[in-house]
Amino acid sequence: DYRFQPYRTGYHFQPPWHWINDPNGPMIYKGIYHLFYQYNPKGAVWGNIVWAHSTSRDLINWFPHPPTIFPSQKSDVNGCWSGSATILPGEKPVILYTGIDPDKKQVQNIAYPKDLSDPYLKEWVKSDKNPLMAPDNVNNINASSFRDPTTAWQGPDNIWRVAIGSKINDLGFAILYKSKDFLNWVKAKRPLHATRHTGMWECVDFYPVATNSQCGLDTSTLGPNVKHVLKISLDDTKHDYYTIGSYNYTTDKYTPDKGLIDGDAGLKYDYGKFYASKTFFDSAKNRRILWGWINESQSVADDIKKGWAGVQAIPRNIYLDGSGKQLVQWPVSELEQLRSSPPVNVFDKRLEAGELHEVTGVTAAQADVEITFEITDISKAEEYRPRWTHAQWLCNTKNASVRGGLGPFGLRVLASSDSQEYTSVFFRVFKKADNKPVVLMCSDQSRSSLNEDNDKTTYGAFVDVDPIKEKLSLRSLIDHSIVESFGGSGRACITARVYPITAIEDKARLYAFNNATEGVTISTLSAWSMKKAQIS
Numbered sequence: 212d213y214r215f216q217p218y219r220t221g222y223h224f225q226p227p228w229h230w231i232n233d234p235n236g237p238m239i240y241k242g243i244y245h246l247f248y249q250y251n252p253k254g255a256v257w258g259n260i261v262w263a264h265s266t267s268r269d270l271i272n273w274f275p276h277p278p279t280i281f282p283s284q285k286s287d288v289n290g291c292w293s294g295s296a297t298i299l300p301g302e303k304p305v306i307l308y309t310g311i312d313p314d315k316k317q318v319q320n321i322a323y324p325k326d327l328s329d330p331y332l333k334e335w336v337k338s339d340k341n342p343l344m345a346p347d348n349v350n351n352i353n354a355s356s357f358r359d360p361t362t363a364w365q366g367p368d369n370i371w372r373v374a375i376g377s378k379i380n381d382l383g384f385a386i387l388y389k390s391k392d393f394l395n396w397v398k399a400k401r402p403l404h405a406t407r408h409t410g411m412w413e414c415v416d417f418y419p420v421a422t423n424s425q426c427g428l429d430t431s432t433l434g435p436n437v438k439h440v441l442k443i444s445l446d447d448t449k450h451d452y453y454t455i456g457s458y459n460y461t462t463d464k465y466t467p468d469k470g471l472i473d474g475d476a477g478l479k480y481d482y483g484k485f486y487a488s489k490t491f492f493d494s495a496k497n498r499r500i501l502w503g504w505i506n507e508s509q510s511v512a513d514d515i516k517k518g519w520a521g522v523q524a525i526p527r528n529i530y531l532d533g534s535g536k537q538l539v540q541w542p543v544s545e546l547e548q549l550r551s552s553p554p555v556n557v558f559d560k561r562l563e564a565g566e567l568h569e570v571t572g573v574t575a576a577q578a579d580v581e582i583t584f585e586i587t588d589i590s591k592a593e594e595y596r597p598r599w600t601h602a603q604w605l606c607n608t609k610n611a612s613v614r615g616g617l618g619p620f621g622l623r624v625l626a627s628s629d630s631q632e633y634t635s636v637f638f639r640v641f642k643k644a645d646n647k648p649v650v651l652m653c654s655d656q657s658r659s660s661l662n663e664d665n666d667k668t669t670y671g672a673f674v675d676v677d678p679i680k681e682k683l684s685l686r687s688l689i690d691h692s693i694v695e696s697f698g699g700s701g702r703a704c705i706t707a708r709v710y711p712i713t714a715i716e717d718k719a720r721l722y723a724f725n726n727a728t729e730g731v732t733i734s735t736l737s738a739w740s741m742k743k744a745q746i747s
């Protein structure tokens with residue numbers, strides 16, 4: 212029934228209906244934010260892919276425009292797949308994207324705004340030189356694995372570079388192309404970076420981060436106090452992984468920092484559902500912003516029944532952590548305009564062992580919740596075993612119903628009052644042999660819905676914080692079928708899609724819980740009902 216729509220979002224981006232996937236070409240132009248995204252204009256499953264387009268002044272409220280890039284040339288007749296925007300000198304945006312040609316080969320095309328005086332950039336024109344990059348007999352490019360051009364960057368030698376994801380067997384890599392004029396591109400001899408056993412690299416993203424500030428950097432920035440981030444979306448696992456490293460523009464090689472792992476065992480932007488993400492430099496506010504696609508947990512049949520599939524995560528400010536070892540992500544502050552004030556607050560509350568504390572007075576199906584816990588003593592924490600290196604496995608083994616010394620404690624969201632359905636986002640603190648703490652964050656979907664057709668995978672991440680030295684914080688953005696969570700002030704993120712049958716709309720409940728054998732103190736809890744954003 213198309214009219215029964217309890218799972219549509221209140222403030223996460225989604226079009227009125229049909230399938231969406233990757234965010235494409237995000238940028239700011241003349242003070243207007245642009246979001247393009249992969250869209251099927253004909254249905255709730257992937258196919259017939261075009262670039263849909265919306266614009267915004269604040270990254271939260273959006274105005275829809277007709278699709279901008281759709282099949283119209285030989286070089287994209289079978290689909291307009293992912294790509295990125297680059298702002299050329301003189302404030303001239305261009306888009307590079309992957310087209311699927313008549314032979315189903317993946318090729319790279321360019322499009323320009325028709326009218327630069329239109330801040331909404333509603334119409335785009337494709338070059339008749341397309342495709343600008345294509346697999347051929349000489350370059351040895353795998354024609355079914357050559358896609359998703361990055362935002363281009365310009366070296367001090369004035370030459371433009373762009374990276375494009377590819378693979379040969381299970382060797383994943385980013386092909387590098389160079390150009391003087393942005394039109395004639397020459398493939399470099401060596402890839403920007405390659406890693407064995409990773410498979411196809413989709414939606415590669417490559418950008419500089421500052422080592423001494425949280426400000427974002429323009430994509431071409433090089434120099435001291437600058438590191439680079441390489442993000443790859445692994446088709447085989449459907450997660451976004453990144454490393455931090457150094458980029459040498461004379462050799463055009465990227466080298467991850469020592470101790471960071473490339474690929475599947477490495478760092479993830481988000482340990483839940485979050486894929487094919489892309490950043491852009493917001494020159495108006497000097498920050499780098501991350502967009503990501505939150506894919507579905509419902510069955511294809513249920514997607515078709517509800518008439519839509521996929522949403523975009525709340526754009527996140529992204530910057531290097533003080534440790535230099537990882538990135539930190541935090542929802543853009545513009546989101547806070549949707550918080551109804553005042554929040555419901557709880558201060559200095561002891562949660563006894565086994566206690567469930569209901570937070571009333573908020574719209575629990577559409578809320579923003581921040582909670583901090585104070586931990587003064589880890590002597591009662593469970594001992595951490597060195598072989599517990601896989602966070603997701605640990606969260607599955609020790610789910611929300613398994614009692615430990617310090618944890619599980621956290622939020623129970625989209626919960627029914629009879630405890631039949633609920634999603635648990637929580638921490639568990641362990642202690643190592645030397646008494647150093649290990650913090651695990653979990654998002655446990657196993658009880659999220661009575662509908663057995665949903666994917667209810669539980670997700671987990673280690674959070675690099677010392678809960679004795681700083682308060683242990685969790686923020687969850689709850690939006691009907693989305694639970695987007697940030698642990699340790701954005702050092703670990705886990706996004707989940709949940710489809711409760713009974714815990715919907717005003718029947719959804721919100722709780723803080725402590726299922727440990729010891730008490731824990733909530734230092735602060737603030738919960739805001741969220742207003743609806745204007746989206747479509």
Ligand code: DQQ
Nearest residue numbers: 249292293358413414487
């Ligand atoms: N989605 C696009 C591709 C990309 C994939 C097609 C990632 O360009 O590799 O819709 O989700």
